[in-house]
Amino acid sequence: MSSSDTLVATGNKAHSHGPGSPVPLQARSERPTSYDVADFAVPNGREEEWRFTPVRQLKALFEDAAGTETPKVDASGPEGVVFETVAADSLKVGKPQDRSAAVAWNHAGDAFAVRIPVEAELTEPVHVNVASLGARGFSHLIIESGRHSKAIVIIDHSGSGELGSNVEIVVGDGSDLRVVSIQQGDHESIHLGQHDAVVGRDAKLHHVAVTLGGKIVRIGTNVRYAGPGGDAELLGVYFAEGGQHHENRLFVDHEATNCKSNVLYKGALAGDHARSVWIGDVLIRAAAEGTDTFELNRNLVLTDGARADSVPNLEIETGEIEGAGHASATGRFDDEQLFYLQARGIPEDAARRLVVSGFFNDIIGKIGVPEVTEHLHEVIEEKLARAAELSTSAKAVIGQ
């Protein structure tokens, strides 16, 4: 397969899988999870959960050894929020699903907890900054929203190191919690993260994964429901540039009745060997009557040499549901759109920006946190400017 191939994986079949052995989600949900690193072999890249990932570059995060640094974690927030350091095993909502998550669990030390008290309605977002400082380190965050509280928590991952992280999220009954996780490490940074969320009765979780930087970023987000009436909106935005690998793996496990999930991930890719992977697994168990779920992944390939893989899986074990659907589409930048805008006088670079911002428009509108959406607009502009420079210099090389 040449490097300019774009894999267009469309998931119109309920059990579609890419090349490789199809693994039913039921089996996936029973896949070993463990707090013990020894329960996971070092991945070789042929495993179902690692086959898209450049595992050879991840040795440091598979090694069962203490970190060479402790990532710097600092947090701030409006009155009412409680920050504290707690034992790693104080909650155990998440359970590592792969070797890197188990390594991170065991070597992160204590967890840093953010608690939103019962019925608190925070007026400003809570910020948690996790900076990895150039070495190999691990972090463990816990976010808990009390019953009927309302809050926004923004986790900002930055730095130049290799980071393994676990995030445990408990959405208290009737609460409304918005967690935005931004991955924006330096160009050489690596980040493997696992997020586990439990959505309480009648609670609402908005989980937003924004990946804007890092050589390899792989975030697994797992959501389950503690009671009926839960609602999870899972959003993701990524923009991989040359040499970057951005991977998102979702697993929504519907077991409680009358719960909703809505997954929307959108990504752009520009540059040689820009790579994105999106795996969206949704399982509706036999007991999960009244479930309403939809998942959608769209990718916009802006240049040759970039590749997006997209694999939605929806498995339904009960007929008594409200609705279930999934879709996935990967397309190239549409030169006809560019021509149309330019034919109305709009210069090429502005036209390009308009098309790409149009592509992201709906999802950015859903993020609902102005400081995040502004930042996103800025970073997307910067990335497009870099992509435009690339194509100009490429033309110069060909001599056009």
Added chain:
Amino acid sequence: MATLEIRDLHVSVDTENGPKQILRGVDLTIAGGQTHAIMGPNGSGKSTLAYSIAGHPKYNVTSGTVTLDGEDVLDMSVDERARAGLFLAMQYPVEVPGVSVANFLRTAKTAIDGEAPKLRTWVKDVNKALADLDMDADFGTRNVNEGFSGGEKKRHEIVQLELLNPKVAILDETDSGLDIDALRIVSEGVNRFAGQGDKGVLLITHYTRILRYIKPDFVHVFVDGRVAEEGGPELAEELEANGYERFLKAGAK
């Protein structure tokens, strides 16, 4: 007075089997104040002519010239051509997801004029242009051409024509696929534009029907990549009566 001058234009497209010649020497002069109709059968190269003038990258000009008021159009990028005063109403307008009509129109107007339009008058102008084409004001919040019916797309092209007010408008089968009411509404828009007196119009059509509403000063019959015959409005009447038969036979010789 704007003049668009096309001289001996040869255009090819790249195909799997190498370049394919489509335009074979087109000569055409559209002076300000004139409306020219180009009529021709399917596949004769009408859209190729329109796209080539607008600068679509698919079409390679192998020889010939296109100038607007003496300026070399072929040397300009697509957006420079538009800013120089050319406008192409497309046969198949393109959908641009996530970009609202209001944002699109304002961005285009700003680019064409070199400055942002005055907010208060602009909103009024947009609403009037939409209303004139019998389009609801809330089209402004819709995404460009997305989910528009065929007729709405064509009316949206004429909304843009009126708001951007170029020197020369090329209308590529704007009449195709319109019902009679929409045809009348679109024609009135074109006539308002042309009625300013100094504007050039190149009206490309497959059918004579629209010529009942828009009166051309000149009619060109386009066959096999070139102008086969030119005349006044009477030529359109002949086509109405006899079709393209006579020209196709001539072209096939």
